[in-house]
Amino acid sequence: MNITTNEFFRTRRLVLKGAGVAALIGLGVIPFDVPQALAAANDKYPEEAFKQKTEADAIKALYGKTAEPSDKVKMDAPEIAENGAVVPISATTTLADVTSISFLVAENPISLIASYKIPAGTLPSVANRIKMAKTSNVTVIVEAGGKLYSAQKEIKVTVGGCGG
């Protein structure tokens, strides 16, 4: 009788311990997710990257690594832009785990135009309108799975969009 009672208590204690551990794991997972989501929301504006004059420096300041060309990055842009002040450009990719998409114009005084953060659940496809000072190569950088992939195209500009 005594033994069974002891065993009962021991089992009960084990069960409680188990529940406690499960509860701790449960609690642990939730606060872990929240700061990640907040970090994505409060991600700082990449001030330095937007000060760089050349494309290579801007990519370095923004990502700290270099990109390799990929045919999985598709850019939709005109061959000739009549008005450099408004050049419609869109980019899309079939790559998985995309975390950001950036647009750069090599010949602009500031090369980096825009950088878009793509949280999980958002499709890796962006359309926007950019300014081009003159005929230039335009580069799209896709960050996917921690690596950089790029696509490039020359757009001819007949009227510059940066004054002068």
Next chain:
Amino acid sequence: MASSIRVRATSNGDTTEVQALIQHPMDSGFVKDAKGEIIPPHFIQQLTFEYDGKPVFVADWGGGVSKDPYVKFAFKGGKKGDDLKVSWVDNKGATDTTTAKIQ
């Protein structure tokens, strides 16, 4: 004052497509005015779209984005009638926010 942000979000049941048009000069700081004086930089730096309390899209912009900027993207989920919060902040610290209903 009317909002500087015009946003249209449409759900097809699976994904929500978002188009936004914002009124802003987006001065790059490289353009001279008629008197030959440089127009100081004045552009939106960050534009954020939030759904259900989480960011679904964050744009970091420089002065190379066209005046009255336009952007289009899509995200999975989003129900008709739900709110999508859009806000921006520019390099002078000005901000604007609006909330659109997903259609």
